[in-house]
Amino acid sequence: MSAFRERLAASLEARRAQHLYRQRLVLESPQGPLVRLGGRELLNFCSNDYLGLAAHPRLVEALQQGARDYGVGSGASHLVCGHSRAHQQLEEALAAFTGRPRALLFGSGFAANTAALAVLLQPGDTVLQDRLNHASLLDGGLHSGARLSRFPHNDLDALARKLGRLSGPALVVVDGVFSMDGDVAPLAPLAALCQQHDAWLMVDDAHGFGVLGQRGAGSLEAAGLGGSEVPVLMATLGKALGCGGAFVAGSDELIEALIQFARNYVYSTAMPPALAVAGRAALQLLSDEPWRREYLLQLIARFRRGAAQLGLPLAEVGGPIQPLMIGDAARALALSEALRQRGVLVGAIRPPTVPAGTARLRITLTAGHSEQQVDQLLGALEQAGAARHAA
Template sequence: MNIFEQRLAAQLAEREAANLYRRRLSLDTAQGPVIQVNGRQLVNFCSNDYLGLAAHPQLKESLRNAVTRYGVGSGASHLVCGHSAAHHELEEALAEFSGRPRALLFASGFAANTGTLSTLLQPGDTVLQDRLNHASLLDGALHSGARLQRFAHNDLQVLERKLDAVRGPAMVVVDGVFSMDGDVAPLAALAQLAQAKQAYLMVDDAHGFGVLGQRGIGSTEAAGLGAQDVPVLMATLGKALGTVGAFVAGSDTLIESLLQGARNYVYSTAMPPALAAAGLTALHLLQSEAWRRSHVLSLAARFRRGAEQLDLPLLDAAGPIQPLIVGSADRALALSRELQQRGLLVSAIRPPTVPPNTSRLRITFSAAHSEAQVDTLLQALADCWQRHA
């Protein structure tokens, strides 16, 4: 075994010994509130399918029809011959819905974030990021060559001090909804501070888009912010919209610059056009079926009321992401396994995804869940929580 494989093997052994090893599940069924794994049905409380659209009949019909028209693969990158009418129509619809002049599709949220930041930033710039930002935002900043500074989670006083010390162009980047804590960034105050300090603001709204705001535009809409307040908006299609991919929305100058220069866009094969067509159908459902947003938020509120009665240590989050802090990785795994034995699928989130000693059960809700399923989860937690203290 060569030195590289020896090193990798040692790292894997260390991860296993620390109960940080990750294993994939193989689903036998479509994504939904109830799934089947290895022939066994489980109520699914760890999906990001917040609006319950991933297996919606209209999305499946749209995909089938688009495959008949466009085939399966796109065949090339967008700038060669992989850009189709379906991609273009979805981009225009996303721009209009988000209130921006233009939008650009990427294959994933990770690609959108790293591509955007490495295009916007250059050596000599400073990018300031919340300490709990998604890994893709941190990677994008590191790849850009700009100076990366991180500030304490949602701490605007620390951010202001850091901005005051910056010399040269500055950019502030935050998650709209933080994926592991479920809380929302103080976007109105952030936008005001960024404007006062002449800093460019980018919001990754992967977990807010489709769920928050009066129309479901996301955390920026919920904060009363528009394109002038948040010049760079990124959101994904693979969560609330139930499909795949991501988009960046902003000014014509921003989007054209990304189209021309973002390596993740220029040198990646375009997503299949049939999936873009399905994404457009999902966007229409988001706009026409507002009950999905209200239902998933009411389920989260129901869970929080029950958890408070049980004295469970939830974080301060009002949306579909409800993290239950456990502490040790061992205990998080034990709780997750017992819940699975009871027919409930809840992920144990452990370092390095979250800081040491903050391992948690990341409980998520979907508009496809019922109140009875939420109550079943609460009863199971009541039965097994103290046993694993």
């Protein structure tokens, strides 16, 4: 057993030496623009709660009502006796909202992505993935038994060359909004390219769903695409919708195949029914409170104007994820700590989450923030000397 202890200790020490060691924050408050950490209130600019719904009173009440109606635990997997009317109603609502025949719930986006890839792909197939895809997509491709080939980020020409050399079934997989860079995939030309080469396209819209599109239906709605152009859609409920879990939406055949063959689904206890009730309430809020998306865009524009005045080299992205590239992991950690000392919480993102040499501050804005809080963030960045740290 000492060999395992020594191996673990050596790997942990190496991560500390490289300034890549990660530590969990222990929040003492709900998610929101202000959070309490270690007895201290901090302005929070590192949450994926893009619409500020995680502590919305209607979601809290829906969760409480769901617990009163269904209890806490689901008791079993969906295929035994864990699939409740609350799950069914949320799946039907998600299918209707995304314009798909059916949707299927999963406990997490990671589970949904790996399940979909495992069911769709077989040995001899090819899965082509953007180099900056989420880890769950890469893991799903690696474990599927198919040939995994990665193409440079958002490089349609490189993808076209790869597709042109293939024979046999091919699946192209991309993030709709890339979680660490904040930019969007060129979905319309991607879909056209896939149709030209008789390949299927799968989109992980975890960071676009709820934020993009006229109704908040996500990256596909913003790109004017439907189910025929993008046969496989995955999105999560734990980011813009403020709840938890994820879903895959698509054809009846796709969903039935997942129910029958996806090990992540068949052998997992169903998510709590009360959480499904809250998910339906969040979906309704997208329609009832469209001002949240509009206001979020105003805050993003305000932040970007202020950052430009400070000389901060932000990427050309218009969404709530605004990465400030630093490069060196130690410098990114130092700047994050300097901001925390000034009452602002912003995470330092380092390898292996991002490629080596691209450590950054991942600044995220939400509809829960005020204009004054955005200005406070800008002031803290200036005081901490962010322009000197930036790559």
